[in-house]
Amino acid sequence: MTLWWLANLVVLLVVVPLVVVLANRIIRAGTEINAYADDILEHGVALSGNLDPVPALLETRDTVGVVTANAVTYVDALKPLV
Missing domain, CATH: 1.20.5 (Single alpha-helices involved in coiled-coils or other helix-helix interfaces)
Structure with missing residues (x-):
């Protein structure tokens, strides 16, 4: 015990x-x-x-592509003048 x-x-x-x-x-x-x-x-x-604004980046990317293409076209059009 x-x-x-x-x-x-x-x-x-x-x-x-x-x-x-x-x-x-x-x-x-x-x-x-x-x-x-x-x-x-x-x-x-x-x-x-x-x-939240991340999906707007797709639209921005597309817009930048269009603006770049237009700028290249404009610069190419000015080359003969120079």
Whole structure:
């Protein structure tokens, strides 16, 4: 019976505090990861708002191609005058 009480005492004084310390470290790390994930989500949503005008780049690319072609034609037409 004495060994039973001694084993219970060891469990209460050694194992339980060790489990609490290890669980605390895991919970602290999880909380930190959660804070980082929330920060990434917040800034990711803000960034996606800045990407709304990206489809207009296709129209800009096409317009630049037309303007470049017209400028080349104009310069070619001026070459005989020089």
